[in-house]
Amino acid sequence: MTETNSTAQTGVHPRPVVGRLPKYAAGKPPAAVPGLESFKLSSNENPLGPVPAVLEVLHQAVGVHRYPDTTCTLLRTALGRFLDVPAEDVVTGAGSLGALNQILAAFAGQNDDGGQDEVVYAWRSFEAYPICVGLAGAKSVQVPVLADGRHDLDAMAAAVTDKTRVVLLCTPNNPTGPALGARETEDFINRVPSDVVVVVDEAYQEFVRMDGAVDGVQLYRRHPNVIVLRTFSKAHGLAGLRVGYSVSQPGITGYLRAAATPFAVSGIAEQAAVASLENYGEVVERVQSLVDERDRVTAGLKQLGWDIPEAQGNFVWLPLGPDTQEFAALAESRGLSLRAFGDEGVRVSIGEVEANTRFLEICAAHTKEPRRS
Structure with a gap:
């Protein structure tokens, strides 16, 4: 540790571009919430795993x-x-x-x-x-x-x-x-x-x-x-x-x-x-089950009157603007980790059925709907 600190004090610096780069923020794991199973919906992972x-x-x-x-x-x-x-x-x-x-x-x-x-x-x-x-x-x-x-x-x-x-x-x-x-x-x-x-x-x-x-x-x-x-x-x-x-x-x-x-x-x-x-046929079946869940989620959001971009991946985007962090914190308190992008919006991966249902419940409880710029 002493040697490492000494090295840091010698004035060694990376290339200037490194200091200007944005930091990659990987999706965080969900917080433990008593009485609830927690789910990670922050990294666009396939919750079904490989075949x-x-x-x-x-x-x-x-x-x-x-x-x-x-x-x-x-x-x-x-x-x-x-x-x-x-x-x-x-x-x-x-x-x-x-x-x-x-x-x-x-x-x-x-x-x-x-x-x-x-x-x-x-x-x-x-x-x-x-x-x-x-x-x-x-x-x-x-x-x-x-x-x-x-x-x-x-x-x-x-x-x-x-x-x-x-x-x-x-x-x-x-x-x-x-x-x-x-x-x-x-x-x-x-x-x-x-x-x-x-x-x-x-x-x-x-x-x-x-x-x-x-x-x-x-x-x-x-x-x-x-x-x-x-x-x-x-x-x-x-x-x-x-x-x-x-x-x-x-x-x-x-x-x-x-x-x-x-x-x-x-x-x-x-x-x-x-x-x-x-075994691609089995992969297709799993993908289709996630697409079906994606369609259920987007239909649920539309029923709430929420205006979101068309979802063609294994995730949905909520352009929440200044309400982004508030919504992410609400989801975290309910055992869901989402991917919040500053004050722009929240990306929510399509996960397990229970996780997706809980996400829709959180959306129904959140009174500040997404807005497009």
Whole structure:
């Protein structure tokens, strides 16, 4: 301890950008409340967990003393069959966030002349975006979402300059909920210079039920500058194993592999992901049960007269503004942990049936309904 304190007093400092970065706030566990079962609805986790075949793989896991296959050949091959894409077009990472960091490391940062590349994305969106962009050495260009929580694609297209190297499209958008349509996204990509990388972040793709929703894999087939991000953390219930991947054409994948962290996906995680794909029918059943719960929750909110953005992920967004913290505290007192974002709103993950019912009861007791800006 003395040595650590002495080191801190020598004046060692991180890069200036580190001090300017927002702090990532992971979802907190619920507080214990006497007489109530507590539930965590703050991290968009799948409360049903992985399918039984995955649990069997984990139970029988051996070989943890060996390094994994750094290119995840088994998983990429399985994904190639599942998505009907060449396995070589798939690059794995530690969750979709790890895959995103590979993209930024390869395509956006600080140049040899000291100038910064720009990364355009909607805001509010995934809170890790500004952190990842900043650590890469690039500059964030945040474009406010529309009042209904959707991306303002016209404003995002207008924000692209000759310094823009990457555009991030989060669909469904976390935390506001709406998904992008196929036609509007195609039109947007056609307005972006072909040397700008467009990332379609589809972490919640399996939960989308909107007619005409975008499919990133279809876009990647037509546009050499499109990269699709997906993950096993949400629908597959493997958040703790950190398995994600990107899909892009050969003109991009080589750069992503060069920027990848070796051995980022463990051998156990790879085997679990393959087992989940092999039992995808069961995954779909579990996802549909969560979608049904999401629809029950949104219908309940509408009955209360609450105006919220369209929910296409495994969560709902309450734009509560200055009442955000008050509502989060009320939920905590009733054994629910939610994800509050300053004075903007609350994101509530779809959880167990009892948790969702209690959430609706809390909403009914809260007299200050959400409002759109």
